[in-house]
Amino acid sequence: MVQQIARHGIPYDLPTETALREQLLQVEKANLEIQLAKVKACIEIVGEENVVFIVTDGEASNKATTRLLEARKPRIMWAPCLAHCLNNILKDFAKLPWMVGLLDKGKTLVGFLRNHLHLVAILASFSSRRVLKFSETRFAFNFLMMERLVELRPKLQQMFVSDAYIARLESRTDSGIACQGIVFNDTYWNEVNHMLGVSRRVMYLLWMVDRDMPVIGKVYKGMDQMSENIRQQEENNLRYEELNQLISNRWWAYHSTFHSVAYMLDPEFQGRGQEKSREVSKDWNMYLEIQFPDYQQRSTIKNQLCQYRNLEGSFGTGDSQMDRTTKGSVQWWEDNGYSGPNLQRLAIQVLSQASSSSYVERLFSIFGHIASKKRNCLVVNRIADLVFVASNTKLIGSHTSYDKFVGLSQTESIPQITNDDIEAMEEEDEDEDDDPANEELLDEME
Known part of the structure; x- marks a missing residue:
């Protein structure tokens, strides 16, 4: 209902809740159109025919903008940054109650050491490597911080019993006594090693995608292997289900059709039965229909894919099989894809795309x-x-x-x-x- 309010004797109407929502919706649409215009301007710089794939971070505004772009220019595909996806998985891990306490003690130890320059100097006399400062703005830095502490633990034990440290006033403070207890607590470090073992596969995949290298074909398989690796590391079923659910939630929020297509064409997994995955096959066929409206073109590529999958022609030579695990995917297709020129051209185009925007950031x-x-x-x-x-x-x-x-x-x-x-x-x-x-x-x- 419209409310009548008088101020200084002049009545005016307050908009209803529905009207306010409509106004906000119009503002959001206008902002999206502005952002879409900026994206289109960038596309025009290199030419629409030269744009294959767009990667941005997972912000809601970027998602909405690129969805509009895909609707108007369906040949240009979009996916969120995989480095941010994996980093968010590690952030979710770090919020689990059994990890929070381990990380907090690690931060306490690092803070104690780094906040006292004399202790930094004493530690430097035992090791040339230093503890890493915790940072919210760095990918997986809490886990990297713990990796370094595990590596330096023997040196830290030597430092805490050294005469140089005992002579310092810090050794007799509550913080110093607590940190010394942390360093010599075997149970704590066993739990830290287990935590790092659970997260190691996520960190390795993050290391892969957060580089200026074409590894987009590894992502889909890497996410599948991640769950299996955690199963091997975590004997507690409740913890495993919790960790696996966190991974699944993030992956399905960041997954793109393009990831399935790249997995289908990556030579490292040649002949591994990618086509048996219902999701991968569905995404592959959908991609072909979008990129190649002509049926004859799609049929040619599918026939050449069968040759690639069955190791026929240049796809099955001894050198090509050796190169699958020694050369990059793009280089492999350039050297060994001549039996299927149409598929070769498509594979090079797909596998040369970036999977992360962090390098540009x-x-x-x-x-x-x-x-x-x-x-x-x-x-x-x-x-x-x-x-x-x-x-x-x-x-x-x-x-x-x-x-x-x-x-x-x-x-x-x-x-x-x-x-x-x-x-x-x-x-x-x-x-x-x-x-x-x-x-x-x-x-x-x-």
Whole structure:
């Protein structure tokens, strides 16, 4: 009912709840159209015919915008960032009651060590590696923090019984006594090792997708194997069901038809019966109908897929079978896909797509370092040019092959974290713009 309210003798109408909802809906639609226009402008820069796949983070506004785009341009497909998906899985894990206590004790120990410079120096006399500071803004950093603590535990035990530490006032405080108890508590570290074992497969898959490498074909199988790995690590059925449910909830929120198509074409899983999966086959046929309206084209690709699946022609040679586990998927199709040229072209197009947007997001970090208080007079175009040069200079200096093979069967453990990785991941207290190397590079670019 419309309410009549008089203010200063002038009556006016308050909108009803339904009217307010309609107004909000109109505003949301207008915002989505604005965001869609920005996406279309980006597409026009490279040409619509050259856009195959769009990856963004999983924000609701991005989902709604890309759904509108798919409805109007169905050939362009979209999926949320897999790095964010896996990181959210680990965040869900960290909220489980039995993990919260383990992580809190780890944070307490790290905070105690890092908040006292003398203790940092004492630990450095026993090990060149340092504890990692907890950070909410880094992927899986709580679990990486615990991995480092497990690695440093023997050195921490030596430090806590050393004369240099006992002579310090911190050794006699309540915090120091509590942290010393944590370090020497075998039961606690056994539980930490079990927690890391449960989460290790998630972290390995996160490490894979959070790189500038085409690994989108590994995602679907990797998620399936993740559940099986947790089953092997977790003997408690209630805990397993809880962990598996968390993974399923996130995966179905982030899953895309494109992931199934990439899994179907990834040579690492050639002949493994992908077509027997009802979901994968459904997504594959749906994708072909969208991308190839002509039946003859679809029929040709399906026939060539049968040859690929049955290891016929160039798909079944000795070299092609050896290369499946030594070469990247795109390189494999370039070298061994000539028996099915139509399928070869499609496979290269699909498997060369990114599965994560996190690598692009790092450009914002570079932007933040350049647009600092020391360079607050730079115009936007100048900053954009500097970001472009800085980013591409880093790519040129990289010795990593773009199509380097990273397979699910390559290793079951998290790759060793180097000190360079720590510098890239860890948020330091000091301003990175003070680094002479950074200053010199920026001065040259300016």
